[in-house]
Amino acid sequence: MLKQIGFVAPNEKMAIIAKRIFAKYGDEVLVETGSIDIGVEVAESLIKNGVKVVISRGGIAQLIRKRLKIPVIEVPITVEDIAEAILEASTAGKAIALVGFNNLFRGLKLLNPLLNINFEQVFIRSHEEIESEIIKLKQKGIDVIIGGEYQCKIADEQQLKSVLLKSGSKAIYHAYQEAKAILDTMMYERQKTEEIRAILDYTRAGYVAINKKGEITLINPAALKLNPYSNGEVLGKPLQEVYPGLMSLMDVLTSGKEHFQEIISIGTANVLCDQIALLSDQEVIGAVAVFQDIDAVQEAEHKIRNNFLAKGWYANYRLNDIKGESPAIKKSIQFAKMFSGTDSTVLITGESGVGKELFAQGIHNMSKRKNGPFVGVNCASLPESILESELFGYQEGAFTGAKKSGKPGLFEIAHNGTIFLDEISEIPLTLQGRLLRVLEEKRVMRLGSDKIIPIDTRIIAASNRNLATLVAEKKLREDLYFRLNVLRLHIPPLRERKEDIFPLASYFLEKSIKDKEIVFTESAIEALCEYVWPGNIRELRNLIERVAIMSVLEPVVSEKDIQNFLKENEPLLTCSTNNSFFSKPKINITKEEIAKSMRIAAGNKEQAARILGIHRSTLWRWLKKHQIDVEL
Template sequence: MNLLLIAPYENLLETAYLVKNDLNIEFKIEYGNLKDGLEIAKKYKEKGIDVIISRGGTYQLIKENVDIPVVEIKVSPYDILRQFKGLVKNNKKICVAGYKNVIYGCELIGEVFNINIIKTEFCEEEDIPEQIKQAIKSGAEIIIGDAVAINYASNFGIENRLITSGKEAIANAVNEAIRLIEEIKKEKAKTEEIRTILDFIHDGVIAVDKKGKITIYNKMAEKIFRKPSEEVLGKNIEFLIPDTKLYQVMNEKKSQLDALQEIGEIKIATNRVPIIVENEVIGAVATFQEVNTLMKAELKIRKQLLEKGHLAFYRFNDIVHKSEKMSKCIEIAKKYSQLDSTILIFGESGTGKEIFAQSIHNESKRKNGPFVAINCAALPENLLESELFGYAEGAFTGAKKGGKVGLFELAHNGTIFLDEISEMPLSLQSKLLRVMQEKKVMRLGDDKLIPINIRIICATNRDLLKEVNNGNFRQDLFYRINILPLFIPPLRERKEDIIPLAEYFLKKYSKLIGKNILGFTHSAVDYLLSLDYPGNVRELEGIIERACAVCEGKYIDMEDLIFKYFEINQNKIKSQELSIEEQEKNLISKALTESKGNITLAAKLLGIHRTTLWRKIKKYNIDIMTS
């Protein structure tokens, strides 16, 4: 045991050795009274002693001057009473002298035995000789007391008796010290564990007591504030943060979260929380990170998500508009983003349904989670099922080893966007309904249900109620996804958005191809405003991209805008005698011929999305190679 007993008198020293043998416990024993004992305690503290045992004034002195746990060999009224043997019927005046912890309870002995006792309580060692003198002047004939009182009484030649401690008292003190050492070891282990955790987290942590003294200051705090803990611990918080809000947090008993703060040239994001025990504030703790570090971390995470394709990068501010219709639509979408219910976005092809879905995600509480998008019309039924739900190893021929995580699982704690939901086969619609009801997903070929926490946003360019009536869409699923409907108006109903959008695309594509195109001529503006845009914003974007490619001047003219687009529309004009479907099929075939089977280019010529083009090719059974 890393334990030291300091005996203030020789008899206690001898008894301590006897107790040591009886208990069969190894601990150190030294002799030293008052200041001598204090010096011994200081010396052993430097050696790393855990606990000190002593008695009387020596115990008191060590406790007050050495920062180390001290256990007292307690003196009871019975120990004092033993020294009154043979004095009860003696009429001599008795003085009981010593430190309070030694002579406590002596008055009771005087009352019980009707003895005239002079009580002399010591506080400072320098005052003891004078106190003994005063006791003698008051008529004391015998002094009963602790070691220091007896020493001075002997010097004055007065009869004296030492209040001693027996083996039981010493053994009790040793056992108490052993228990204390065990607790200290446990506390050290716990403190070291907490220290390790605090030093390895990415947040800086500072804790203060109720007076504002810094009690915790971790490695990250050292790095951010550029001051070592030796300079900071034990100092008032103002030493580190002159305009600290921690006092306000303690006074108001309220947390302050996500606060921005400037410390010199450093900008930090701070959380401040009061420490409350049994409704009493005993301090406060602040956690913080440098804003630059947070931004870098967010950028890294977003980059990783982007590499996986599970990131929403559009926000409501990115939606270019001027019309009141779009402003109201965005306002409704922002309100929806604060809820967690399923959203169904209605809008024609090219109106920007996915941009709205991404913006809603980035405005929601799930913004730090993944955004997973899939076009239900882009994949055949078997592939769509495995993409959405994943599959177990060996689920089918060609299933990769270890299986595959489905998009619903990848979207956990985030958002999944199901574009063109109307194209989802009926068999998968029932599976989707079950996922929404149970909030669990089962991989193909597996029998385990995996809990998921997702927000679903769907989009369609069709009249879903009509699809329900035609038997192409489940009625129960329709009512399940149509909780928060959002209608995006087509571009022809918000003409005031055409020119702001055109200018946005002009800036984007002229920069992309390295041209310095300044704007549009009046005739180009008039022409852009005259079109109906069946392909909506996507069609307008295609028109401006092509115009930027062919424009040779500083301004885009009408001639630049009608290139190719006019040719295809002329074909539409010549084909009025054909049915709508025949006209559409002919337009697609002509675009595929002109693009030599290039789906992306053909989609741009038609002003529609490539997935929409694929769906129509499949619908009309068009052979790409012969077109």
């Protein structure tokens, strides 16, 4: 491994001391000797060999720092080093001068009375000043010079005594520690820079940054692909010149207001763009645009969708797919759209066949979790033992027949998405407590494991039973009921929105047969509307599918045809169940009853039809048939 710290020692003696110190503390330093005349060249040689930080002393350190673009750590001169040199110099003469750079201690003249010497300090700014200052000192009567290698050399040439100012082991070690800290910081910053560069170079998103002048300061390859400059030389150029489609980024500079998910045009491409202000002490100093080609976004979403599709964890339907013009269904759709904007638990209630899962999928596809999985499970379709392992998963060896690798539960699979618990009322009491804990803590633990797995999953539950009644009957935990019943969405049965029946029938018919036109007679439409549909939309869809198949030879569907198709469902109209809302429509109505209802309703046919329990079109047909002239 290359050594990344270099030490330029002013003399061979210091080089030997330094090597001994560095060997003791890791041998991470490349040591070379270089006087003030060749110190810079020695440092250049170290840099070529991979050195990132240089240690040196005095004038050599200053020259390297001045001429080379590299961090330079200067070996400090300690009080002990100076005191030792002064004591040695005092044995050679009484007029002593310390010649050095500004990094030396000041105020050392205070030692004169204590040592009985004449001591002076001379501070120089460059090594070129050394010779002239020593000559001046000689003229003033100084006979001993303290300093570095170069100072001692000039003193010898001027026939003065000299003492080499040495650096002790502690000073060298201190410089090494400082150099190592700087190198660690440089390596950390370099790693972060490389990470950012890799992100910018390989991400599919384009990045363009500008300064306060609107000049481009940063751009990545993805952004360059969309710019009109063939050579890519855009740094420093005005934003308007390179990306006129991004000029709204200039507004971010002046207002500081950020924009997200805006569709703009860059060249021939449409992109989805975020524009962000760069702040320093609450002042806008620049702005960044982050954008992706819309085609690429759609492609990525398609891959995500295909991934979930392959595993079955996806939602097919949207709220816009729900058909109906009645006020009741419109109100339900309106509430569903409101609930889509939150992450709260939703409880969907309604009879079997009204489309509870359709609403659940629609809420998911309209929420911020739409790109996550939609996991649906029918709680009534699995026995208790299997339901527990399906919901919460299991570890290897949790039970006989468990997979060796274990298995994630449906709550884990639904992470960052939605889990739909259909027929929630059918979950056994023994599992309700565990389900409640998952709902409250947003954590799950697999069977046979003691590891807690955090999850971010939205819960949508559904039931065709009255949950409050089940709580009263001790079949459903009260705390679980209140935890589920945060947002309540009721889907009305088909018999309560008769104006939706024929539009739905037409929609299902169109989906069932496209190459042939099938016509319903007026009486057939009335029969559809008068029926109470115990199976709701599911029953209607199945009936229309049979109609489409059986009407291949005869394209006109009559009232009798509808009645024949519905005969098999008659037991549903008379059976008594806990959830029965059905009543057989009134068919045998006398002429007198019709006239009476019209008088009570003051001639209002719609109100009279409600009194009789029939459809308005049926009343109109009977009025015409019996030629009833009602005196109002």
